[in-house]
Amino acid sequence: MITNIKPKEATAIVNSLIGGVVPKIGVQHITVGRSAEVDAFIQALEDVKNGHSIVKFWIGEFGSGKSFMLHLLNTVALKQKFVVANADFTPDNRLYANDGKGLALYAAIMDNVAIQTKPEGGALPTLLDKWIEQIMMETAQSNQISLADIRDQKHADLIKSNIMKTVNEITEVGGFDFGWVIMKYFEGFSIGNEQLKRNALKWLKGEYHTKTEARQDLDVRDIINDLNYYDMLKNFTKLFVSIGYSGFMINLDEAINLYKISTAAMREKNYEKILSIYNDCFQGKVEHLFINFAGTKEVLENPRRGLFSYHALKSRLETNKFETAEIRDFAQPVIRLMPLNHNEIFVLLQKLREVFDFNYQISVNVSDDEIQQFMEELFNKPGANEFLTPREVIRDFLNILNIIRQNPGVDKQRLFGSITIKDERPNESLLADIEEL
Template identity: 25%
Template sequence: MPGSGSEKQSDRKLQSIGIINALRRGTVPASGLERLAVGIAAEEKAIADQLDYVATGRSDLKFVRGDFGSGKTFFVCRAQEIARSGMFVTSHVVISPDTPLHKLAALYSAVMNGLRTENGEHALKSIIDSWIYRIEERLIESGGDEDEEKLAIATAEEMEKSLIRVSEENSGLAAAVRTYYHANNRGDFAVAQAALGWISGEGTVGRTFKSEAGVRGAVDEGTALPFLRGIARIIVQAGYRGLSIAFDETETAQGSSRPLREKGYVNLRRIVDAVDRNESPYTFFFFTGTPSFFEGPKGIRSLPPLFDRIQTIEDDGFRNPLQTQIILSRFDERRLEEVATRVIEIYGEAYGEVDQSRVNLRFIRAMITKITSRFGGRIDVIPRIFLREFVDLLDKCALYEEYDPMVKYQFEGAKMGDVKEEERAVMEVVW
C-alpha cells in the first residue's frame, strides 16, 4: 500500500516521543513497553502462553510479587500490552480507598471504566457496538435483507440467540444490552447512554432506562462477578479473544481495618476458586503485591485457605514463572545499563541521533554511581529517578553543544518534589 512504510515510521516516531515524555514524568509509558523491557523474557513467554490457554474458553490467573523497585507496575503493564497485541481487551485497576479489595461492585465498575483495546480506551461502547455489527454482518453475508428496517428486526432476533448465554450469567445485563440496541436504533441516545452507564456499574441512571429494560437497583456485591462473566462473553462474541484484568498494588488492603481486610481476602479467594472451577471463561486475572502482602501478618497469610492456594515453592535461585506467583528480582546495575542504552535508541528515533561521545556507557555507569550514592547504594530503588534524570540530560545534550554531562551532572534528589515514600526512606540526607 502506498505510503504504508512512511506511516509506520511516523507511528514509530510518535511512540518514541510518547515513551520519552512518560519517562520525563517518571511514569510508565502507555505503549511500546517491549522496547524498554529487559530481563523478563521467560516471564513474558509464560504470560503469553497463559493468555493462549484462556482464549480457548478457560480462565487463569497470576500473582506478581516484588519489592519496591522491582518493576511490578511496569511488568503488569507490559503483560497487558502483550494481551492487547493478542486481541484481548484489558483493564488495569489500582487498589485504593476508592477501589478497595473488599468492594466487588467498586472493582467491577473500575474494570468497566478502564476497558481498553489495541485501538482505544474507555472501550465498553465500542465493544458492544462491534458485537452488534458482527451480528448484522453475519446476517447480510448469509443473504439477509439489507433494508434498514428489516435488518433491524432480524438483528434483534439474532441478538436474542446470542444473549442466551449472557442471560444465563445475568439476565439484567442481557436486558441492558437489548435496551441499548433498541434505544440507539430509534435515536434515543439518553437511554442508550444510561444503558451503558448501568452496565458499567453506575449507581444512578435514569428511570426511563430501568423501566424499559425491566431492571432494578444496580450492580452489587452479589452480582459483580456474574456481570463480569457476561461481559467476557460479549467481548468474545465481539471478536476479541478474551478479557485480561490487572489489579495493581493489592498490598494496599493491609491498611484496612481487620474486618474489611478479611472481607477483601475472601473476595480474592472467591476469584481464585472461580478460576479453578472455570467459572470465569475467557478471563485472565493479574494481582501485584509486595512481599508483605504475601507473607506479612496483615497479608493473605491471615487467610490460610487463600494462602494455601497461591503459595510458591521455596526459591532455590532458579526462577519459575510458571508458578502461581511470578517473583520479580530487584533491578541491578546490568539491567539499568541496558535500559539506558535502549532509551538512547528510543530518544534517537524521537528527536535525532544522540551524541554518544558525551552520553556513553562510561557516563551511564558514573551517573548510576552518583545517584545510588544518595540511596545507600540501592540500585533497586532508583530506576524511575535515574531514567527521569537521564532523559533530562539527553535533552540538554540535544539543546546545547557545549553541555558536557560528565562535568555538569549533579544529582539533587533532595530538591525533587515527587520522591516517593519508599525512595525517600533510603535517601541519605546531605546537611
C-alpha cells in the same frame, strides 16, 4: 537500534517516565530482562485461549517494575487478541464493599477496556458496535436478507430476538437485565439515538447509582452494584469471546490499598473475594478470564495484614519450595520480580536514549561511556544499595537528557555528581499501623 516505534509511543514513554508513571503504550520498546516471564505468560495466554482461566500475583519491591510488567503484559495480550483492562486499587476502589467501593473498581475496569486498535482504553462502545454488526450480518445470512436491507427498521425485532438469544446463551446471573440494556444500546445504534446509547453504556459501565434513575432512562429493573459486579465481568468475558476475542484479561495494581484497609473484618472480606475469584478460575467455574494482581512482598507475606494472614490464600500462594534465585518456576500463581542487574539497566538506558532522540528528533550528546559514568556515579552514592529503584534511575537519566538537550554546553560530569539518593519507598508496615490506630 529501536525499530517500529511510533511518535505517539515515544512521547508517551518520555513524558510518563519523567512523571514517575508507566506509559500506557510503547513499553515493549524499552523492555529488558523479562524474557522468561513473558515467555511463560504467553504460554498461560494459550491456556486461557483454550478455555481455562488463570490468576497471577506479580510481587516485587517498591519501584521494581510491577506496574511496568502489567503494562507489558497488556501489550502482549493485545497482540494475542485479548480484551484487556487496567485498574488500581485505591482507598475508594476495592474488591469487596457495601458502600459502592466494589462498584467503583468495576467502573474503573470497564472504563479502561482496551483492544489492539484502541490500546489506551475506552473500547467498550467499539466492541458493542462490532458485536451488533456481527449479529446483524448473521441475521441477514440466516434469513436471506441483503446486508443493505437488514438495517431497515422492519427487521429490528428479528435482530433483537437474535441479540437476546445470544445474550441468554452467554450470560448467567443478571443476564436478563444485561441483555435488556444491550438491546437498548442496539435501539440507539439502529435509530441514531446517541443519548440512548450513552444511557446503556452508563449502565453497563456501572455508573448508575440508583435503580430509580436507571428505570427512568432504560426501563430496567436492576443496576450493577457491589454484590453483582463480578458476575457482570464474567458476562462480559463470554460476550468478548463470542465476538471472536481470545479472552478478557484484567490487571489490578496497587494491592497495597487492600493491605492498608483499617478494619480487619473488611480486609478479610477482600481477601475472601480474592480466594473466591482464584477458586473460580482454577476450578474451571469461569472460562477465558485472566486476572493479574500486583503488590509488594509485604502485601503478600505480612502475617498480620498481608494475603498470607488469610490461611486459605497462604496455602495456595506459598512459593514452590524447590524454586531458587537461579531456578525459577513461572507456572506458579506467584511470580516474584527480581531486580534488574547493572547490565540490564545499562541496556535499558541505551534504549531510553534512543527513544528520547526519536521523540525530539535530535542526537543527544551522551555516549555509552557516559551512560556507564552516570551509572557508576549513581550506584556508588551512599544509600544506593538500600534505596535506589529502577524508577529513580530512569527518571534521573531522562531529566539529565532533558537538561543536556536544552543546554548543550552543560558540564555532564557536574550533572552526574549532583545526583542525590533518597528513600522514596512507603513504609507499608508503618502506614498500616497508623491507619489501624
